[in-house]
Amino acid sequence: MRFLRLYVTYISIFLRTRRENPFTFYAGVFANFYSYFVTYTLLWAITKSFGSIDGWNIADITILLGLNVLAYSISGVLFSYAVYQIDNEIISGNLDSYLVRPMGILQQMASMSFVVDAFLGPIAVTVIFMAGAFCQISYHMTVYSYMYLAAAIVSGILIQSGTMIVLGSLSFWSVRPQKIASIIFGEMHMLTNLPLSIFPEFIRRCFTYVVPWAIVNYYPSLIILRKVETNEEFVVGLLSPLMGVCFFVFSLYIFNLGLERYAGSGSQ
Amino acid sequence: MDGLIRAEGLSRSYRVPKHGGGLLKRLFSAEFETIFAVRDITFSIEEGEAVGFIGPGGAGKSTIIKMLLGILTPSAGSVTVMGNDPVRNRRDNAYKIGVVFGHRSQLWWDLRVCDSFKLLKRIYKIPDGVYRENLEYAKEFLDMGSLWDEPVRELRPGLRMLAETAAAIVHGPKLLILDEPVLETDIPAKRRICEFTKTLNRERGTTIIMAAQEMKVVMEVCRRVMLMDLGSIVLDSSVAAFKQRFGGKHSIRVDLDAPLPEFTLDGVLSSHRFGGLTWDFKINQDRITIGRLIDEISKRAEIARVTVEEGRIEDIIHEIYIDGLNDELYEDD
Ligand SMILES: Nc1ncnc2c1ncn2[C@@H]1O[C@H](COP(=O)(O)OP(=O)(O)O)[C@@H](O)[C@H]1O
Ligand SMILES: [Mg+2]
Numbered sequence: 001m002r003f004l005r006l007y008v009t010y011i012s013i014f015l016r017t018r019r020e021n022p023f024t025f026y027a028g029v030f031a032n033f034y035s036y037f038v039t040y041t042l043l044w045a046i047t048k049s050f051g052s053i054d055g056w057n058i059a060d061i062t063i064l065l066g067l068n069v070l071a072y073s074i075s076g077v078l079f080s081y082a083v084y085q086i087d088n089e090i091i092s093g094n095l096d097s098y099l100v101r102p103m104g105i106l107q108q109m110a111s112m113s114f115v116v117d118a119f120l121g122p123i124a125v126t127v128i129f130m131a132g133a134f135c136q137i138s139y140h141m142t143v144y145s146y147m148y149l150a151a152a153i154v155s156g157i158l159i160q161s162g163t164m165i166v167l168g169s170l171s172f173w174s175v176r177p178q179k180i181a182s183i184i185f186g187e188m189h190m191l192t193n194l195p196l197s198i199f200p201e202f203i204r205r206c207f208t209y210v211v212p213w214a215i216v217n218y219y220p221s222l223i224i225l226r227k228v229e230t231n232e233e234f235v236v237g238l239l240s241p242l243m244g245v246c247f248f249v250f251s252l253y254i255f256n257l258g259l260e261r262y263a264g265s266g267s268q
Numbered sequence: 269m270d271g272l273i274r275a276e277g278l279s280r281s282y283r284v285p286k287h288g289g290g291l292l293k294r295l296f297s298a299e300f301e302t303i304f305a306v307r308d309i310t311f312s313i314e315e316g317e318a319v320g321f322i323g324p325g326g327a328g329k330s331t332i333i334k335m336l337l338g339i340l341t342p343s344a345g346s347v348t349v350m351g352n353d354p355v356r357n358r359r360d361n362a363y364k365i366g367v368v369f370g371h372r373s374q375l376w377w378d379l380r381v382c383d384s385f386k387l388l389k390r391i392y393k394i395p396d397g398v399y400r401e402n403l404e405y406a407k408e409f410l411d412m413g414s415l416w417d418e419p420v421r422e423l424r425p426g427l428r429m430l431a432e433t434a435a436a437i438v439h440g441p442k443l444l445i446l447d448e449p450v451l452e453t454d455i456p457a458k459r460r461i462c463e464f465t466k467t468l469n470r471e472r473g474t475t476i477i478m479a480a481q482e483m484k485v486v487m488e489v490c491r492r493v494m495l496m497d498l499g500s501i502v503l504d505s506s507v508a509a510f511k512q513r514f515g516g517k518h519s520i521r522v523d524l525d526a527p528l529p530e531f532t533l534d535g536v537l538s539s540h541r542f543g544g545l546t547w548d549f550k551i552n553q554d555r556i557t558i559g560r561l562i563d564e565i566s567k568r569a570e571i572a573r574v575t576v577e578e579g580r581i582e583d584i585i586h587e588i589y590i591d592g593l594n595d596e597l598y599e600d601d
Binding site: 002005006009010013017092093094096097099100101102103108111112262263264265 | 282334337338339340341355358359360362363365367369371372373374376378379383386387389390391392393
């Protein structure tokens, strides 16, 4: 648990730095709080005016969106540095400085990122809206549903983190990840805020098996909100926590392949 | 014992796009050639040594260091560091190695100096007592009290290197590796880093490996020197012997107020530029002193400026090659 201790130390240093400059901190948190607040409100308004989207009411949609934002924000806190900076670190040769230390590169990079405040806003909004939504949903949540919810959140974080790690790894093959990241986390990400059932078959397959983001929020929502209809939905839903772990391990494997390639080709 | 570091037939090559040909040709034919950054070198380093790699830029010094650190895989040959394969045991070895890279930073750019140390303490799992002791030791020698609370990004290069050096030893490494540690460093900081490294070697028995283009620094810190050129070690000798063999040679540059025609002196090689306004002299100190030379010139012309340099690395390498050639000729007889 060396990483946890490092991270706690890092966060305390980070918060102290921000206290010295509180305006930056609150401005950062507020700007992002605001933008996600707008997202939730917009979705809320749409759902309200249509009554529901394909059978999903306001509370359902909020949970669907919330799982997504939570996974994205927490992964972002940990791994956005890896996605957006690693190519610079490789080009400048600074990656060597990480490699001479006795700790994993990704763990070190997690405690380099100075964007914690950018993700605190969305996390705060989400917690508020989701708590509201869980009070509204019409049936009783059991201990098992809460356990499943926790597992689903962790798995969502693992999948989003895995996606970020794979994107960051592209840098080892001289592909700049930023552009791809902005497509993936921008437009594509928006789609998964809506129930997958409203999309054509092809897109549904794509988000389930290719870019497995429906596993982050859609399938878990089906299970929690008791909307499962087909066997496939049930199986994918139940297995989604496991898939999160698998995808994360896969992403670490890709990253290590990249590192090997780096040691093989060298930096100037 | 097996030695702290053992390299045998170690090589590292790179495939680089072939030079020459037009841009179009290079784009489409994608011809590569293999260049050797390090070629078939063998050496070993014992615990407690202070060893310097010197050589002109591109000689292969950094390449060797990267292979010792396990961040670059050799293309041929073998190397062990503390009995381990450095690539396979990179992280285990890292606990016992400290690294100073002159042109990279080990510190957290956006944080204060002290914060980087707190983070390093976690990364290396340094016990409180050890951490405090090493920090005091470094702080005392490097005199970094004043920069302790400064943000890293605002430090002058010289001061930053002091902090980098301290950061490299907080975990109490057995082996300290410095690659061009005094590249942009001012003289006081340079002196402190040299002094600290020497003391570390003497008092704690820390093995020192230093690579630099600047000979003087290496000569000051190390007791053994390996001279590299084009990926090979052309000379491996004690610093004392090295100084004896090459130390007496100086190159002297003299700028004059008025041009001076060609002249000759015993024990002096000269060349001039700008129609005789700037002269470069190489002298053999057994035959003539610098004072005598200056004296002779001032009899002939008004001197504007005199610069004295120790023998340049390139000249030493040149001399070694010439000597080698002579030896071969001699053997042929
Ligand atoms: N990643 C790389 N790709 C291609 N050539 C490289 C690479 N790294 C180093 N080289 C070449 O290897 C040689 C040795 O480099 P280096 O070890 O950095 O020399 P030094 O540290 O002695 O200045 C140089 O000719 C350099 O251009
Ligand atoms: Mg170098």
